[in-house]
Amino acid sequence: MLLDAVGDLTPELQVLLLRALEYRQTVFRKSGHRITIDVQVIAMTDRTLSDAVCEGSFRRDLYDWLNGAQISLPPLRERPDRRALIRHLLHVEQEALSVKSAKYLSKEVWEIFMTHPWPGNIRELRSLLRSMIAVAPAQIVEVSDLPPAFLAEQNQRASFVDPAYCKQGRATGSIDA
Numbered sequence: 256m257l258l259d260a261v262g263d264l265t266p267e268l269q270v271l272l273l274r275a276l277e278y279r280q281t282v283f284r285k286s287g288h289r290i291t292i293d294v295q296v297i298a299m300t301d302r303t304l305s306d307a308v309c310e311g312s313f314r315r316d317l318y319d320w321l322n323g324a325q326i327s328l329p330p331l332r333e334r335p336d337r338r339a340l341i342r343h344l345l346h347v348e349q350e351a352l353s354v355k356s357a358k359y360l361s362k363e364v365w366e367i368f369m370t371h372p373w374p375g376n377i378r379e380l381r382s383l384l385r386s387m388i389a390v391a392p393a394q395i396v397e398v399s400d401l402p403p404a405f406l407a408e409q410n411q412r413a414s415f416v417d418p419a420y421c422k423q424g425r426a427t428g429s430i431d432a
Contacts, residue, residue, distance in 0.1 A: 261321065262300035262307055266314070273317045296321065301376075331373040331380060341368055341380065348384045358388055363398050367409060 264272065275281045280291045298321045307313035331337060341360075349357060360368070373379055383405060391400040398406070 256294040256296050258296060258298040260300060261298040262302035262304055262313060264313075269314045269317050273314065273320060276317075276320055331376050332371075337369065338365075344377075344381060345384055345388075348381060349388055352385065352388055354388060356394055358391055358394055358396050361395050361397050364396055364401065367398065367401070371409065372412075 258272075271281075275292060276296065279293060280289050282289050302313075304313055304318050304322070308315050308318050331340070334340060345358070345360065375382075383402065386402050387396050387400050391397070
């Protein structure tokens with residue numbers, strides 16, 4: 256069983272999950288019927304659960320139950336193999352959509368992809384790739400094939416200047432009143 260965003264479970268759901276895992280059964284609320292479960296659990300989160308336990312927002316007993324082998328994957332924006340991963344996912348999504356002729360990313364799209372912070376991580380990338388594959392009329396995906404909302408976000412990010420950056424003396428210029 257794959258549990259996504261386990262760190263965001265409400266306290267009530269944490270109790271229900273813990274009971275199901277400990278007793279290896281669950282109860283249907285309406286009928287009261289009990290079913291036995293025998294599952295292996297993979298739990299995913301973007302939070303540090305040990306910190307959540309210390310803060311009191313995640314149950315210690317559930318943390319202990321789930322805390323077997325840990326695999327830590329850096330977010331997409333920090334992965335050194337990001338280009339290869341994007342290329343692979345582009346291929347996978349084209350196969351899933353049964354695209355007859357392969358599509359490739361233009362140099363400009365690659366530049367955007369390599370500098371984008373990917374706050375939605377792999378899900379955001381996959382969704383964007385599916386959208387581009389569906390709408391791009393040519394074999395080469397151009398910037399104009401990117402969804403308008405994504406481009407607007409890129410433009411907004413490009414025009415933002417971090418005040419901390421200015422305080423470090425890296426940005427020059429003055430504003431006269």
